[in-house]
Amino acid sequence: MIEAVLFDLDGTLLDHESAAAEAIVRSFPDADPAWLVMHWSDLTEEAVDRYLAGELTLDAQRRLRIVTLARELGLGDWDDARADAWLAEFLPRYRAAWRPFPDAAGALDALAARGLRLGVITNGDAEQQRAKVERIGFADRLPVVVASSEAGSAKPDAAIFRTACAALGVRPGAAAYVGDRLATDAWGAVAAGLTGVWLDRSGDPAPGDLNVPRITTLDALPGELAV
Template sequence: MALAAVVFDLDGTLFDHPAAASAGLRGWLRSLGRECTAELEAAWFAAEQRHFRAWREGLCDHDEQRRRRLRDVLPLLGLPVGDDAALDGQFRDGFLHAYRQAWRGYDDVAGALDAVRAAGLRTAVLTNGPAEQQNAKIEAIGLGGRLGPVLTADELGVAKPDPRAFAAVCERLGTAPGETLYVGDEHDVDVLGARAAGLRAVHLDRTGSGPREEAARLGTLLDLAAHLAAEDPGAGSR
């Protein structure tokens, strides 16, 4: 089956969330008069991963996963944990404000999108982040108008790796799962989730820390053109 579309994850794939989150954490801690140590940064990202997974699995809402992250980290800073309204304000005016100032894209994205366009393939984004924020990220990093539809977990009512999320993006594009390639940085959520829904998938392993047994792997999006040619040798002639 010929390839018809490439669907991208956003955070960690097109948008450099790890760098922006690290910068946001440092900026927030500076505003509190605190130093960002390696231990604090590790604790922040561990809390993010743990509680974002809980939201993804439907165990809490999006605002609550943010509050839970603060409940884990504020005691490490020797700061009191307030009520929900106080935590919402701290996250919004503290970390989130500093995070937004550091939004950036990866420098290999433009070349990858050019390769997809040259191959005559449609594009879309499927992301687990909230719609308003994720669309704002796309605009902020200069990708507005360069991508197809953006589907988010909150709008769909299901999050990756639920097969229904991947089915929804194929339906939106009008493509069969088998002619749709998903590109993402989280192996379990993006790659295995896409394959479980019948899509093709490639792991964007920027850090080289992914499963060694994974054969479909890119170290950079600059390698996407070669991967597309291998997936569908006739793509560039469309």
């Protein structure tokens, strides 16, 4: 019996990709937007992975992204001061573009109406991630936010899933976890003893041997968990 449902944040409840794309295109309006958005996404993923692995601080991974991008745009080699000045303009643009996916609120409300406890497990900086939850209007719905920067571990490590279950007062076996990354989220949750659900918004055909439920919209989640 599922007593609690935990969610990934970026890509699951909050449309991070659209927010990042909007902010970076506004920052470099003369660059090819398709290349810019894709390359910024790649740089972000590489830098964040190094941050989660403990190789870079939060500020250092942010600087690395823009210093690399500036060099590739032919803008020269930026020092930390110039990178920080650019970030001081970019980050408010990114925050202003934070929006929930249209299917998020309804799914949360449907699950809460059943009396299920709800929360978030997110890889990232706790202050920023809680600000996202607040900004998109879900703070009351999601009172528990467990972030890797505070938990001391990051998904897919089982420890962060178990930390979140303890915060909600449930056994891992009584909790479900929903996220948009198959290995990091769904399979990671299963390895920690939770029910893992993969949210695949891509529209691509389902791959074989998933071993976890797959949904293409959060609208389907209440029905999936009722099975």
